[in-house]
Amino acid sequence: AQKITQTQPGMFVQEKEAVTLDCTYDTSDQSYGLFWYKQPSSGEMIFLIYQGSYDEQNATEGRYSLNFQKARKSANLVISASQLGDSAMYFCAASGYSTLTFGKGTMLLVSP
Amino acid sequence: KAGVTQTPRYLIKTRGQQVTLSCSPISGHRSVSWYQQTPGQGLQFLFEYFSETQRNKGNFPGRFSGRQFSNSRSEMNVSTLELGDSALYLCASSLSYRAQETQYFGPGTRLLVL
Numbered sequence: 311a312q313k314i315t316q317t318q319p320g321m322f323v324q325e326k327e328a329v330t331l332d333c334t335y336d337t338s339d340q341s342y343g344l345f346w347y348k349q350p351s352s353g354e355m356i357f358l359i360y361q362g363s364y365d366e367q368n369a370t371e372g373r374y375s376l377n378f379q380k381a382r383k384s385a386n387l388v389i390s391a392s393q394l395g396d397s398a399m400y401f402c403a404a405s406g407y408s409t410l411t412f413g414k415g416t417m418l419l420v421s422p
Numbered sequence: 423k424a425g426v427t428q429t430p431r432y433l434i435k436t437r438g439q440q441v442t443l444s445c446s447p448i449s450g451h452r453s454v455s456w457y458q459q460t461p462g463q464g465l466q467f468l469f470e471y472f473s474e475t476q477r478n479k480g481n482f483p484g485r486f487s488g489r490q491f492s493n494s495r496s497e498m499n500v501s502t503l504e505l506g507d508s509a510l511y512l513c514a515s516s517l518s519y520r521a522q523e524t525q526y527f528g529p530g531t532r533l534l535v536l
Contacts, residue, residue, distance in 0.1 A: 341521055410514075
């Protein structure tokens with residue numbers, strides 16, 4: 311079983327600044343995946359980035375990067391150059407044996 | 423490729439009724455998972471199907487059931503609806519059930535139980 315902790319209920323950032331959203335996880339699985347999803351007010355969960363437990367390099371996808379520190383069991387999401395459209399809920403999730411376990415989420419608000 | 427589609431997008435039901443939600447996965451994806459999202463409980467796993475077989479089930483009462491068809495489309499059913507079943511129901515598909523497979527979500531079905 312996995313447990314995901316997102317300690318920041320809300321974050322504010324100004325447009326064009328970078329922001330880090332925190333995520334720590336707890337799992338007994340040797341092989342697992344870590345994911346970040348974005349959920350705008352419309353409700354759809356949008357996949358952002360994935361990190362495998364055996365990947366040595368941090369994952370990057372455009373403006374998104376995942377700061378993976380396995381020993382600390384942390385998988386923080388870094389958004390560079392924030393845009394107004396980045397305002398949304400962000401969920402960290404871990405997979406094990408095909409089910410996803412989600413954190414409570416962080417609401418990100420980007421101001422002009 | 424078309425994304426995951428869910429129908430209907432919105433539903434209003436009354437207590438005691440039953441409801442069926444439908445999910446069509448991305449073409450080629452054989453694994454379909456369902457999640458319930460509420461303000462109080464967050465995102466919770468309901469069940470997962472692969473090749474028409476339920477592989478995993480979350481901690482939900484037997485009123486929640488599902489199935490998957492040979493074309494990978496999936497339905498979930500909730501019988502004897504309760505007020506607490508009001509939620510956003512999200513369906514996700516992936517190529518397989520491996521932990522490293524990315525799950526892609528549909529737009530969700532918003533269910534309101536009166």
